[in-house]
Amino acid sequence: MPKSDQPKPKKQYHHGNLRQALIDAGLELIAEGHGAQIDLRKVARKVGVSHTAPYRHFADRNELMAAIAEEGLRNLADKVHRKIETVPDDFLSKLEAFAREYVEFAIAHPQLMREMFSGINTDYDAHPTLRQALLYLFEPLVSTLKQSQAADEIAKTEYVHLTLIIWSMIHGFSALVVENYVIRKSLQGTEAIDNMVHLCVQTLYHGLARKDTL
Amino acid sequence: MPKSDQPKPKKQYHHGNLRQALIDAGLELIAEGHGAQIDLRKVARKVGVSHTAPYRHFADRNELMAAIAEEGLRNLADKVHRKIETVPDDFLSKLEAFAREYVEFAIAHPQLMREMFSGINTDYDAHPTLRQALLYLFEPLVSTLKQSQAADEIAKTEYVHLTLIIWSMIHGFSALVVENYVIRKSLQGTEAIDNMVHLCVQTLYHGLARKDTL
DNA sequence: ACCTGAACACCGTTCAAGT
DNA sequence: ACCTGAACACCGTTCAAGT
Numbered sequence: 244m245p246k247s248d249q250p251k252p253k254k255q256y257h258h259g260n261l262r263q264a265l266i267d268a269g270l271e272l273i274a275e276g277h278g279a280q281i282d283l284r285k286v287a288r289k290v291g292v293s294h295t296a297p298y299r300h301f302a303d304r305n306e307l308m309a310a311i312a313e314e315g316l317r318n319l320a321d322k323v324h325r326k327i328e329t330v331p332d333d334f335l336s337k338l339e340a341f342a343r344e345y346v347e348f349a350i351a352h353p354q355l356m357r358e359m360f361s362g363i364n365t366d367y368d369a370h371p372t373l374r375q376a377l378l379y380l381f382e383p384l385v386s387t388l389k390q391s392q393a394a395d396e397i398a399k400t401e402y403v404h405l406t407l408i409i410w411s412m413i414h415g416f417s418a419l420v421v422e423n424y425v426i427r428k429s430l431q432g433t434e435a436i437d438n439m440v441h442l443c444v445q446t447l448y449h450g451l452a453r454k455d456t457l
Numbered sequence: 458m459p460k461s462d463q464p465k466p467k468k469q470y471h472h473g474n475l476r477q478a479l480i481d482a483g484l485e486l487i488a489e490g491h492g493a494q495i496d497l498r499k500v501a502r503k504v505g506v507s508h509t510a511p512y513r514h515f516a517d518r519n520e521l522m523a524a525i526a527e528e529g530l531r532n533l534a535d536k537v538h539r540k541i542e543t544v545p546d547d548f549l550s551k552l553e554a555f556a557r558e559y560v561e562f563a564i565a566h567p568q569l570m571r572e573m574f575s576g577i578n579t580d581y582d583a584h585p586t587l588r589q590a591l592l593y594l595f596e597p598l599v600s601t602l603k604q605s606q607a608a609d610e611i612a613k614t615e616y617v618h619l620t621l622i623i624w625s626m627i628h629g630f631s632a633l634v635v636e637n638y639v640i641r642k643s644l645q646g647t648e649a650i651d652n653m654v655h656l657c658v659q660t661l662y663h664g665l666a667r668k669d670t671l
Numbered sequence: 672a673c674c675t676g677a678a679c680a681c682c683g684t685t686c687a688a689g690t
Numbered sequence: 691a692c693c694t695g696a697a698c699a700c701c702g703t704t705c706a707a708g709t
Contacts, residue, residue: 261692282682293694295684300692304683357575360636367638377639400656407633407640407653408626408660415629419621422574424581425591426621439621442614445671446622450664457659475673496701507675509703514673518702 262300262310264290269311273354281358283307305365312359313373319348319359320380327383334391339444341384342413346440349417356421360414381406400457408451412443476514476524478504483525487568495572497521519579526573527587533562533573534594541597548605553658555598556627560654563631570635574628595620614671622665626657 268289272281283304284294301307323344330336349356367374388405391397398405416439419426430436451457482503486495497518498508515521537558544550563570581588602619605611612619630653633640644650665671 283684284682294682295686295695296693298684298693360632361571365638367642374639403643404653404656407630408657411629411633411657412622412626413629414633415625415627416621418574418632419625419628424579425588428581429617439618442618442671443622443625446664447660448664449667450660450662453663457656497703498701508701509676509705510674512703 261290261292261296265297265300265307266310266314269307270314270355273311273358274352276354281308281311308358309365309370309373311355312365313370313376315352315355315359316373316376316380319345320376322348323380324383332387334387334396335444335448337383337387338409338448339441341409342440342444343437345413346417346420346436349421350436353421356417360418381410384409395454397451398453398457399455404457405451409447412447416440416443475504475506475510479511479514479521480524480528483521484528484569487525487572488566490568495522495525522572523579523584523587525569526579527584527590529566529569529573530587530590530594533559534590536562537594538597546601548601548610549658549662551597551601552623552662553655555623556654556658557651559627560631560634560650563635564650567635570631574632595624598623609668611665612667612671613669618671619665623661626661630654630657 265286268286269281272285272289283297286307287294287297290296297307301310323341326344327337327340330340365373367377385402385406388397388402392399392402420430420436421427430439479500482500483495486499486503497511500521501508501511504510511521515524537555540558541551541554544554579587581591599616599620602611602616606613606616634644634650635641644653
């Protein structure tokens with residue numbers, strides 16, 4: 244980071260929108276894997292402001308983390324949306340696409356994934372846009388679920404419950420790969436991972452495929 | 458923890474086995490929910506030693522956390538073992554028992570669960586007993602899996618993979634209930650949770666029930 | 672051998688003060 | 691209105707020294 248080599252005479256940060264700059268810097272720090280934990284002072288340093296400046300834009304560290312998590316969630320959702328539009332319009336294809344994109348994102352951004360779903364401290368009620376980002380992520384899955392139910396392809400169980408079942412499986416697999424050393428090591432290589440994702444999807448598909456209710 | 462051949466039963470902490478005392482204190486602090494994050498100095502304070510004393514027994518904070526996680530894992534495994542022995546000897550009953558105990562433990566000890574499976578920093582190779590505790594947890598499930606495979610009840614897929622599929626679903630559901638505000642709030646009450654666990658188990662059961670391979 | 676106390680380099684957060 | 695700098699109460703970790 245050469246400080247004297249500024250591409251443009253970018254105006255002093257003292258003016259630009261520091262809020263977004265802090266979020267971006269946080270995402271970059273997480274991506275660089277620089278340390279497991281992100282801290283306010285490091286983010287501020289990266290942006291080039293004093294370590295107290297963030298307090299003008301975020302009530303505390305948690306608020307900044309929530310904003311970063313939301314941005315991450317949106318990135319994942321965009322990725323899912325982009326992919327799911329390109330696959331054939333049947334439940335299995337959509338489900339598999341959702342699963343693959345989710346797992347791929349988790350593996351590519353383990354630390355971010357952690358932050359996104361370590362929401363013990365995050366009150367979604369206080370962050371309506373965060374909740375909205377979550378709905379946006381599941382929108383394509385919910386849509387294919389309803390379609391398949393109408394076609395008598397899968398169980399008539401409440402779609403919210405079905406979504407949670409699917410999310411549990413995919414999220415659980417992602418979490419174990421990312422968090423658990425044993426699993427992470429035993430599944431070295433994308434081919435082993437792809438195979439497991441396929442097995443999870445097959446289990447979900449056959450487990451949910453019925454004309455009655457679960 | 459009965460020590461049959463311990464010469465001196467109880468002395469001041471300055472002599473007793475500080476290692477175990479620190480682990481116990483850590484578990485208590487986590488249980489009390491006193492703050493999300495556990496810290497070394499607080500644990501030492503609770504035991505009544507200086508904040509540098511732990512360094513005689515653990516290389517660093519991570520080592521203490523790993524020891525606490527291991528104890529937690531063993532508690533969960535014991536709970537699972539006790540329960541699973543009391544249910545009928547068929548795959549579905551065993552699977553449901555495993556799932557219920559796992560989820561129940563997660564909800565009862567969210568913070569501990571987090572610590573147990575936030576192993577990004579934990580090198581299982583350096584902690585053989587931790588790995589062993591994990592195998593112990595899955596032993597009853599693996600055993601019923603193999604039995605059911607022999608009886609042509611479920612898919613002939615490698616049992617390690619089947620275990621991971623099941624673990625993913627149950628762990629994922631637990632994680633979402635514990636970590637995600639939206640899910641946590643939407644599943645208030647044990648009856649809603651029980652219902653979801655049942656749906657997850659049904660999906661797994663029907664998804665895995667086949668005579669060939671997945 | 673096990674433990675303590677001072678010391679160091681960090682954090683998150685607050686507050687008075689600058690521009 | 692937005693930002694800075696000093697200040698405070700904390701951590702994790704190291705090290706010389708005590709018992």
